[in-house]
Amino acid sequence: MADDSFDAIVVGAGPAGCACAYALARYGRNVLLLERGNEPGAKNVSGGRLYAYALDMVDPELRSRAPFQRRIVREQIMLLNEGGAVTVDHHDPLGGGEGADSHSVIRASLDAWFAQEAEAAGATVASGVKVDALLEEGGRIVGIRAGEDEMRADIVVAADGVNSVLARQAGLFPDVKPHAVGLGVKETLELPDEVIDARFGLRDGEGAARVAVGCTAGMAGGAFLYTNRGSLSLGLVVNPEQAGRSGRPVQELLQDLKAHPAVAPLVEGAVPVEFSAHLVPEMGHDGVPARLHREGLLVAGDAARFGINTGLIIRGMDLAMVSGLAAAQAILASPTRAGVGETYMRRLEELSLLPSLRALRNYHGLFGIERIFGAYPALAGDVMRFLFRVDGSVPAPMLGGIRRLATSRVPFGQMARDAWKGFRCL
Amino acid sequence: MPVTLKRLTPEEALGLDRFDVDEGNPHIVLDKARCAACADRPCLWACPARLYRLKDGDLQFDCAGCLECGTCRVVCTGGGIVSWSHPGATYGVTFRCS
Numbered sequence: 171m172a173d174d175s176f177d178a179i180v181v182g183a184g185p186a187g188c189a190c191a192y193a194l195a196r197y198g199r200n201v202l203l204l205e206r207g208n209e210p211g212a213k214n215v216s217g218g219r220l221y222a223y224a225l226d227m228v229d230p231e232l233r234s235r236a237p238f239q240r241r242i243v244r245e246q247i248m249l250l251n252e253g254g255a256v257t258v259d260h261h262d263p264l265g266g267g268e269g270a271d272s273h274s275v276i277r278a279s280l281d282a283w284f285a286q287e288a289e290a291a292g293a294t295v296a297s298g299v300k301v302d303a304l305l306e307e308g309g310r311i312v313g314i315r316a317g318e319d320e321m322r323a324d325i326v327v328a329a330d331g332v333n334s335v336l337a338r339q340a341g342l343f344p345d346v347k348p349h350a351v352g353l354g355v356k357e358t359l360e361l362p363d364e365v366i367d368a369r370f371g372l373r374d375g376e377g378a379a380r381v382a383v384g385c386t387a388g389m390a391g392g393a394f395l396y397t398n399r400g401s402l403s404l405g406l407v408v409n410p411e412q413a414g415r416s417g418r419p420v421q422e423l424l425q426d427l428k429a430h431p432a433v434a435p436l437v438e439g440a441v442p443v444e445f446s447a448h449l450v451p452e453m454g455h456d457g458v459p460a461r462l463h464r465e466g467l468l469v470a471g472d473a474a475r476f477g478i479n480t481g482l483i484i485r486g487m488d489l490a491m492v493s494g495l496a497a498a499q500a501i502l503a504s505p506t507r508a509g510v511g512e513t514y515m516r517r518l519e520e521l522s523l524l525p526s527l528r529a530l531r532n533y534h535g536l537f538g539i540e541r542i543f544g545a546y547p548a549l550a551g552d553v554m555r556f557l558f559r560v561d562g563s564v565p566a567p568m569l570g571g572i573r574r575l576a577t578s579r580v581p582f583g584q585m586a587r588d589a590w591k592g593f594r595c596l
Numbered sequence: 597m598p599v600t601l602k603r604l605t606p607e608e609a610l611g612l613d614r615f616d617v618d619e620g621n622p623h624i625v626l627d628k629a630r631c632a633a634c635a636d637r638p639c640l641w642a643c644p645a646r647l648y649r650l651k652d653g654d655l656q657f658d659c660a661g662c663l664e665c666g667t668c669r670v671v672c673t674g675g676g677i678v679s680w681s682h683p684g685a686t687y688g689v690t691f692r693c694s
Contacts, residue, residue, distance in 0.1 A: 211691070212689075212691055213688070213690075213691065214691065214694070215691060216694075218694075276693050276694065298686045300682060300684060333666040333669075333682075345670070346666070347670070348638075348671045353642065353665065356694060358694055403694075410638075410667050411671060414673075415636075415638060417641060419606070419640075419641055420641065420642060420644050421644055421645070421646055428603065437601045439601070442601070443612060444613060444693050445604070445609035445612050446613070446663060446689075446691050446694035449665055449667060449670065
């Protein structure tokens, strides 16, 4: 084998690329992992929560070394209204239970660590390398070009993220459409661990994960708040198409969120240390392109638009890792490169990735119910205020009072249609 | 006395981040004539870094401060973004704790 030829070149050292390179290197393949950032993770942003089963699938030994922030034991949902919030807090000290644990993560440390694991397993890792183009010969992808350098491989894995330049260059599928992604913006806020523990009711490395609706000026989307070690990740995800028509800068909505009466006490005194933004695939199964491979090329992770957002559960990094693993297994199992693509698709089925996307495929329809993002969270506040109100006057009958409040926000017929639509989505 | 977390202007927010700007090699290139003719201008609101601004009716843009999210390319309706790529190797934003 020539010095400049690899069994595989993996483009992008995020969760998909690192998982793929790690799995290939572990089985003795000569793999090159390329990252355009100065360090793996330098260009990457997530909310950040990782469902750890995916790391176990790659290698159960990895978790003991992984730079997890906090183990999530509190699942919290906030329905924000103008002056406050109705908050549901599911406290589960077991953190989801065996095989279902999840952890807050910071990508600069997670991705850098995972790339190091790949390197220790035998992969060649090169950061600060921007892949400009795919090399094609006789209709097959045979390598990549980065600046003046050409590097060849039996197969290229495009794990180059949601904006995947390589998948578009390869002609596999068109660019992302604005309705099919969410725009995430986030501030990392430093706050001492003891303050985080006290505010969120945590101890011993436990963490909380919050999602919130009612803070996006009526646009499809919501907020997230994750506790890390010594910091909070506070952000918003909104539909960029709606954001572009809103007349309100998204960055300003994030500032409003920090000042919201129900959020401000949680972030009080924290020091903003970073501002980041990223697109996330939002369409679930219906957003995944039909073709994720051609001869000499596999597409994995965000580049393949693997994502799940049920409103309660937001998954991306775990799916990326599983798809990177599927790509590696396909490469390891295929004696000829012609069959790798089909094997990859089969592994995505067998590793439960595509079946999971299919099982939840209708959930995205929920986001078509615009009142979920404004009227209903506000209504929840109205109802709670009514139920808990004591002012010395004769209390109104409970059911009648709730009905009156509900129809003042949303006409009864509309509510019935939304309920039916929601029911069908779930 | 509790210290309420202060609102950050876009400039203050971007000031938190590390950027290495590739002077003279913009990774996003606009066709000013198309931008001038664009009625929608979703970039004004959707760009999280607020790099697209109106000044005296003209669209102004500077790709220093770009968070490399791709939103402008994805929302662009007027075809004004004629070229969008990642900054050259080692350039652009470096996230340290996101």
